[in-house]
Amino acid sequence: MSNQSRIRLERVTKRWDATTAVDGISFDVTPGQFVILLGPSGCGKSTTLRMIAGLEEASDGQIHIGDRDVTRLPPGDRGLSMVFQSYALFPHLSVADNIVFGLRSRKVPKAEQRERLAKVAELVDLTDYLHRKPAQLSGGQRQRVALARSVISEHPICLMDEPLSNLDARLRSDMRREIKALQSRLNMTVIYVTHDQVEAMSMGDRVILMQYGKIVQDGTPDELYNRPASAFAASFIGSPAMNLLPLEAGEEGAVIVGESHTPVAPLEAVGGQLGIRPEDIALSTTSTTGVPAMVVSDEYLGADTIVHLAVGDHTLRVRLSGRHRLAGQQYRIGWTAEAAHLFGGDGLRRDDLTAYSLLPAAALSAESASSHSQLQPQR
């Protein structure tokens, strides 16, 4: 029984004439998991979700839910519910009628409908709005109606297609927590499509990153952040994105293009890219090791400052906590070997090489900013 909400995709493909939207992807979702399908627009994540829902038919491959092959089953027979980006509420029906719409379709007895409605309305905090029409609700409330409609069906699987992208930023963070709480409380299996890496990192037990209809990386948010499988994954997760610096051959190893004096990695890394997260870079004025860099500008964001530095031919971003005014100054920057990621010419992660550790002696980093006398955050 507990296996009922297991979802398994085997080489699922979707083609429209000449274009392949989804290209042979496979994954296996265990019951109770919160899985994020993440990727830029047009990467095939929504199409994948719609194939699981049965709204699109797979051109190839198999989709299993529980022990059943549902690849050719109509959506209503798959035992799942879905929340749409546009909410898909019926504008002429009241909130209550919207929520019980599916129960009426499935001919659930009236008394049970009322009972379940009361329970679900309580759960999503809509009890006072049951007689309103969707047009009389705010965006967040409409979102809750859509959630209630999928919760009341009591299907163990819920698919969500960018459910928060029509909400403003503040409401979105509230709803993120609400959805996550609802999911763990009801022990639902959720597949959640988004292009927002913040949603992916904060909500997902597991993130499947897609590009051009293929899976780039499938792992926990932690793995995606700390061990990105490719330069694309590295650039997609994290805000601001990871710095990616092309490498060329120097005298004593690979160097950043335009900065030939400081080797940053073994020669074998030439032709690939060096990736460092903005929060992993340390700044120093006194150190003689590290890569020389010139501050171009700084962006104050409140809790931290994003500093833009020119290194060789490139600009990279460094995140420092607190407020700093550094424009025009000369620094040396560095990082630990663990913080540096190397990607090959094909964009894939190279675990066979280790970048050099370039941590300057007394450095200013996100963690140690306040301990450095010369660069106290300015208040």
Added chain:
Amino acid sequence: MSFTNHRKMQLYGALLLLPAAVLLTTFAYLPTVTTVINSLFLPGFRGAPTEFVGLENYQVLFDDPTFWKVARNNLLYALGTIPTSIALALGMALFVNGKLPGRGFVRMAYFTPTILPMIAAANIWMFFYAPQIGLFNSLLGALGIPGVNWLGDPSVALGSVIVMSVWKEAGFFMIFYLAALQSMPPELKEASDLEGTSRWSFFWRVTFPLLMPTTLFVLINALINSVRVVDHLFILTKGGPNNATNLLLYYVYENAFSFFDRTTAATITVVILVVLAVVATLKFTILDRRTHYQ
């Protein structure tokens, strides 16, 4: 200062309204008022002045069995054309809204009768209905069934006119339904598919209620059209045989321009206007309450 400015703005607004007001007054309001006045007078013959007779013209009209026959014909005509053409229009719109090979062609084919001028369409149907050489009777003859005098037999003639009107109107109403269907977000269908809602149930619970504003609009139009029939009667039957297909507006036309009885024509016109106004008001007040506007 601000008072004169306000005045100026009012004058400005009035001037902007003037062209439309002049046109409407000349061609709609004035004729209506004159018609109402005419219906209260008897014309003077040979230079004698017209005589005010109050509602006597109406009394005469309501005592006239031909008027009641024509009114009954028109009621049958309305009952025959309005529900059928609306149902057909909705069916055709649903059909061509789906995924269908050659969809554009089918849509165009459905709309063709609307583009044809009424006179031309009536002439085509003349050929279909003609007793000896007509298409319908030829087809029936091929099957060995004796032909029907479609327009000559008083018991069939009105039915024949109704069939042609439905053919002419359904395509026009289809366009409105099609436009409304196209503006319905496809997610609604997807959301109900996920709940295993049958097509039939989705139609009655979602599509039809959301089409209500369109239905109301089409209903009013169909009602107005049903008392506006002159042209195809003029070609097909001239109201005959024995007034079997005579409808109100054609009767007005006959009275005004064949019998030169302007007074009776004016009286019938006023009756038509009153009936239409009452029916339209009823429809809007009753149906509007149950209609969801987006």
